[in-house]
Amino acid sequence: SYVVTQPPSVSVAPGKTATITCGGKNIGSKSVHWYQQRPGQAPVLVIFYDDDRPSGVPERFSGSNSGDTATLAISRVEAGDEADYYCQVWDTTSDHPVFGGGSKLTVL
């Protein structure tokens, strides 16, 4: 089955740009979705279809997807962005979703 890989942790200073990657074979041919999960809370969709933002998600959140890597970028990082971030694709062969293992974003 399809596998996506994320770095376990990413650290960034406040005000800088955080980038979180999601790797998979030819992932650029799939749509990648991203979820933010703050401690003790349910996941929240922040990016869908590679680079679309749901209403209410700040423009600081953006996504891209090409080749074997999709990327979530968070510009002007704030303390409130500290959370776990998960990427997700849909495996068309099995008709199942596939989640990355999650990346913990730490704001220094």
Next chain:
Amino acid sequence: QVQLQESGPGLVKPSETLSLTCAISNGSIGSYYWTWIRQSPGRGLEWIGYIYYTGITNYSPFFQSRVTISLDTSKKQFSLRMNSVTTSDTAVYYCARVTGDIDYHYFDSWGQGTLVTVST
């Protein structure tokens, strides 16, 4: 904005059956898939299965032998039953709505999650 709310026992004994329900409000049940996802303590998200509004189901191979997801359109709710639970099934269980184009689905609304502990 659709809202989802999980309910069910927070404690289940080993070898027994875990039963949870997800109530859907402020939204239609039709034309969507409805799904269960769990998260073991300190771990990532693990997909369990989904049910389409027509009743068609699809389960993760990991759970297929002991899980059933059902839908009650009249009550606007769907349910999860997992039998023969072990302590490894201790987790926060989320219900969620699946949306998006075929082959590009994503989860746009989630319940708050409910912790189920498997213990004697």
